[in-house]
Amino acid sequence: MALKIGSVFRRKAPKQKAERPTIAAPLSDLFAHDAPDASPRAAANLLPRFKASAGDQIDRQRGDRFTSMRLKLRAAFTPSQPVVDRRMFAGRSGVLAAMISSLEDQRLHLVIYGSRGIGKTSLLHMLSQAAKDARYIVHYSSCGAASNFQETFRAAAAEIPLLFHNGYGPTAEEAESGANFADLLPKASFSPRQFGELCARLTGTRMIIVLDEFDRSVSMEFRREIAELIKILSDRSVRVQLIIAGVAGDIAELVEHIPSIRRNILAVRIPLLTEDETRELVKTGERASGLVFDPAAIDFIVRTSSGWPYIASLISHHSGLAAIEASRSTVLPSDVSKALHGAVLELAGRIPKAAQTQVETLREKGMTKLLTLLAGASLHAGGEFDLSDIDAVAGKSADGAGAKRLVAQLANDRILLRRPDDSAESYVFLEDGLPAYLWFQGAQDDFQATRKVRVSNG
Ligand SMILES: Nc1ncnc2c1ncn2[C@@H]1O[C@H](COP(=O)(O)OP(=O)(O)OP(=O)(O)O)[C@@H](O)[C@H]1O
Ligand SMILES: [Mg+2]
Numbered sequence: 001m002a003l004k005i006g007s008v009f010r011r012k013a014p015k016q017k018a019e020r021p022t023i024a025a026p027l028s029d030l031f032a033h034d035a036p037d038a039s040p041r042a043a044a045n046l047l048p049r050f051k052a053s054a055g056d057q058i059d060r061q062r063g064d065r066f067t068s069m070r071l072k073l074r075a076a077f078t079p080s081q082p083v084v085d086r087r088m089f090a091g092r093s094g095v096l097a098a099m100i101s102s103l104e105d106q107r108l109h110l111v112i113y114g115s116r117g118i119g120k121t122s123l124l125h126m127l128s129q130a131a132k133d134a135r136y137i138v139h140y141s142s143c144g145a146a147s148n149f150q151e152t153f154r155a156a157a158a159e160i161p162l163l164f165h166n167g168y169g170p171t172a173e174e175a176e177s178g179a180n181f182a183d184l185l186p187k188a189s190f191s192p193r194q195f196g197e198l199c200a201r202l203t204g205t206r207m208i209i210v211l212d213e214f215d216r217s218v219s220m221e222f223r224r225e226i227a228e229l230i231k232i233l234s235d236r237s238v239r240v241q242l243i244i245a246g247v248a249g250d251i252a253e254l255v256e257h258i259p260s261i262r263r264n265i266l267a268v269r270i271p272l273l274t275e276d277e278t279r280e281l282v283k284t285g286e287r288a289s290g291l292v293f294d295p296a297a298i299d300f301i302v303r304t305s306s307g308w309p310y311i312a313s314l315i316s317h318h319s320g321l322a323a324i325e326a327s328r329s330t331v332l333p334s335d336v337s338k339a340l341h342g343a344v345l346e347l348a349g350r351i352p353k354a355a356q357t358q359v360e361t362l363r364e365k366g367m368t369k370l371l372t373l374l375a376g377a378s379l380h381a382g383g384e385f386d387l388s389d390i391d392a393v394a395g396k397s398a399d400g401a402g403a404k405r406l407v408a409q410l411a412n413d414r415i416l417l418r419r420p421d422d423s424a425e426s427y428v429f430l431e432d433g434l435p436a437y438l439w440f441q442g443a444q445d446d447f448q449a450t451r452k453v454r455v456s457n458g
Pocket of ligand 2: 082120121122212
């Protein structure tokens with residue numbers, strides 16, 4: 001991927017006539033009365049207010065068509081939440097089909113891993129919905145540091161009605177009274193074997209148990225128990241399958257290193273979105289929000305997000321807001337630039353001050369381009385990158401060699417972390433928000449530079 005973010009602006013965006021807001025008045029208008037009302041009530045009216053109610057009803061006196069667009073935009077791009085609505089989910093059909101086939105045709109258990117924000121949970125939601133459509137019982141659980149086997153699997157068992165137990169049947173009194181599999185577990189603790197044996201009684205349906213954020217669980221005992229359960233479920237062809245998802249590749253290793261279950265699981269690394277898939281993400285949100293994204297703005301978003309759905313969603317959302325603020329229903333490249341500025345500020349709030357100061361010092365020393373290249377390499381590679389990823393991003397640019405030299409210094413300064421157990425040199429940014437932060441700044445600089453050239457060329 002070449003670093004020419006600015007090239008997307010060379011195409012002239014259509015001139016937009018600003019659409020006048022019908023209600024939203026500029027603040028200065030509020031002061032234009034002949035006799036200012038200084039009462040506390042009037043002062044209170046000047047304070048910003050919500051434009052829509054908690055039930056998403058628009059205040060007719062204050063709202064306008066942009067208010068309703070703003071509401072729709074919020075549902076169209078959800079950068080701080082996983083996608084749960086199928087209509088808002090872009091791409092990934094190949095990965096989804098492969099996962100369904102592994103579950104259905106090979107009866108494997110799945111381990112899904114990938115960097116933060118790559119789209120694991122959203123994908124799990126889509127997979128869960130597809131399974132529910134096929135009448136699977138799906139239990140979704142998000143792990144935490146304190147997760148343990150008992151709580152996790154008791155909650156899962158509680159989702160299976162007793163009518164699916166081969167010893168009861170739908171007309172049994174207990175089944176009719178709404179009892180479930182958890183009622184058959186020992187009141188005190190139970191082992192993976194006991195849980196597996198209970199699940200072996202499942203008939204007439206199948207179950208999928210999803211354990212998301214598995215990397216957050218720190219208990220080795222919990223991990224060992226999960227591996228043991230997978231072994232028992234596989235050996236007895238039980239109608240229950242596990243899907244384990246988390247950030248690090250080591251969750252794949254975690255289960256794969258137990259040779260006895262290696263044949264029973266499929267580890268899937270979630271890839272970055274392709275350019276077409278990112279385009280689809282923007283188009284999906286465009287349809288849902290009622291805004292129109294100018295083709296040059298879409299190109300800008302596609303290039304800047306480098307295949308990261310989180311970044312594409314964040315920038316699209318902020319760009320849409322920038323257009324609405326300007327009372328326009330068309331999103332232009334200048335809105336994307338504003339969005340990047342907003343995103344930089346937002347990310348800055350999440351990156352420790354010390355790390356920010358370190359990179360600012362390097363920027364002041366004229367290393368902005370090199371930092372942008374390294375950030376691009378990290379985004380391009382899905383987090384962890386090696387020297388070949390720098391080449392891929394730098395293309396023919398002479399900055400590639402400089403960026404490679406900078407790697408050693410950044411590793412020394414603990415901005416980059418060298419993967420300790422890797423024979424090939426590979427690195428990650430210690431702060432996971434830093435690559436996007438640096439890349440957005442680079443994109444902004446490029447945009448401003450291209451703009452200056454356009455202005456000076458008349
Ligand atoms: N296929 C997709 N289509 C549209 N938006 C997506 C898609 N995948 C992810 N997103 C968006 O990207 C963001 C991150 O997605 P998600 O929360 O699923 O990632 P994750 O890998 O589970 O992140 P984390 O590691 O932090 O849990 C969300 O805002 C979501 O809205
Ligand atoms: Mg997640």
